[in-house]
Amino acid sequence: MKKIAVKIKDLPSFVSSAEFGTFTPKPISELRAISQFNNPDADQDDIALIYLSDENTVIGFVGLLPKKINGTEISVYSNTCWWTDPRKGKGSSLPLFLEMVKITDGHFYVSDTPPNVKTILDKTGLFEPFFEKEGIRGFIRFYFADILKKKYPRLKLLFYPIRIADSILNILLVPWLWMHKKRYKSSTPFIESVSEISDNEEKFIQKHSKNDFIRKSASNLNWIKKYPWVKTATDEPYDYPFTYQVYSYNLDYYILKKNNEISAFFAISNRENLASIPYFYCHENINEAINACLNIVLGKKYDSLVVFHPDIVNYMNKHKMPFYYRKPEKRFSGACKKIATYFNKRPFLQDGDGDVIFT
Numbered sequence: 001m002k003k004i005a006v007k008i009k010d011l012p013s014f015v016s017s018a019e020f021g022t023f024t025p026k027p028i029s030e031l032r033a034i035s036q037f038n039n040p041d042a043d044q045d046d047i048a049l050i051y052l053s054d055e056n057t058v059i060g061f062v063g064l065l066p067k068k069i070n071g072t073e074i075s076v077y078s079n080t081c082w083w084t085d086p087r088k089g090k091g092s093s094l095p096l097f098l099e100m101v102k103i104t105d106g107h108f109y110v111s112d113t114p115p116n117v118k119t120i121l122d123k124t125g126l127f128e129p130f131f132e133k134e135g136i137r138g139f140i141r142f143y144f145a146d147i148l149k150k151k152y153p154r155l156k157l158l159f160y161p162i163r164i165a166d167s168i169l170n171i172l173l174v175p176w177l178w179m180h181k182k183r184y185k186s187s188t189p190f191i192e193s194v195s196e197i198s199d200n201e202e203k204f205i206q207k208h209s210k211n212d213f214i215r216k217s218a219s220n221l222n223w224i225k226k227y228p229w230v231k232t233a234t235d236e237p238y239d240y241p242f243t244y245q246v247y248s249y250n251l252d253y254y255i256l257k258k259n260n261e262i263s264a265f266f267a268i269s270n271r272e273n274l275a276s277i278p279y280f281y282c283h284e285n286i287n288e289a290i291n292a293c294l295n296i297v298l299g300k301k302y303d304s305l306v307v308f309h310p311d312i313v314n315y316m317n318k319h320k321m322p323f324y325y326r327k328p329e330k331r332f333s334g335a336c337k338k339i340a341t342y343f344n345k346r347p348f349l350q351d352g353d354g355d356v357i358f359t
Helices: 006-015 018-022 029-039 093-104 115-124 144-151 158-186 199-207 219-228 287-297 310-318 337-345
Strands: 002-007 047-054 059-066 075-083 109-113 131-139 190-192 249-258 260-271 273-282 304-307 325-333
Touching: 002 006, 002 273, 002 287, 006 029, 006 047, 047 093, 059 093, 059 304, 093 115, 109 115, 131 310, 144 158, 158 190, 158 287, 199 249, 199 273, 219 249, 219 273, 249 287, 260 287, 273 287, 273 310, 273 325, 287 310, 304 310, 325 337
Parallel strands: 273 304
Antiparallel strands: 002 047, 047 059, 059 075, 109 325, 131 304, 131 325, 190 249, 249 260, 260 273
16 A cells, blocks of 8 residues: 655646556545646645555555745645545545645634544544634525435436425525515615736725734635536546536626725625625625625525524524525534634634635
């Protein structure tokens, strides 16, 4: 068995090599490799991937995403993937993770860890106490057929009648959603879609991200938007354990203006008609900014919306929402003890500060 570490600078040649072409499964997708190679916060000698292989069979791998601590030039790293073969990789999962933390010299953080993984990380003793992030998943339109298709792909005969039922239920929701959309539209100031972050937007974001652990820059945000890790395709064969292709994906940036000045910046991500708000910065009148987000989500007819930003969650808990059903979500964030001093000073992590922003 071989253990190989791949540097940022070597990613393009690695994914185009003859050896990579023979790997089953692939330890990284080509899209992820090219995206990571263009990361403006990465040093070329940073490790992006560690994998275990037995000849052409990949047994396990972990990935790293370099970022910068806000207000410094100090590099920190989050996890992009963590996978081992359930049979051949038995017993190698945690050692791989610990190797990843060791390579970063303890400059490692997690931004959206689910409770079951948090329990494992607690036992390593490497992390300071975790911060709990309470979120909301709000269901706007019915999409039971899509859920069934993903969980039980063999039950094809049930997809069509359930899709018809979804359509009927969504028709019944039209007056309810129209009422909410009208309310949000009437209370929303000028919204502008931004294809590229300029100096103007960068200054606004940096001014309002002083509590963020991760540095925000125009180059960083433009890179995220330009280099996603998924592509819109169907049934394209690619042996990779994580999401690689979807039927729809987009990441959009928006600014709100008042008296010709930026009053808010936010991002809305959509994957397969499921929306999230990975970045949210507001100068004043947060209600207007949140209503603007909801106005866009309803206008684009997304099926659901998940949020973890505490200001948005607090607002949603106090106001009527266009959700026919909502459920609480829970995630944890934290940092290794070596960088805990920095993290405790600025413990806030936006939903886009890990790898989910790319998928």
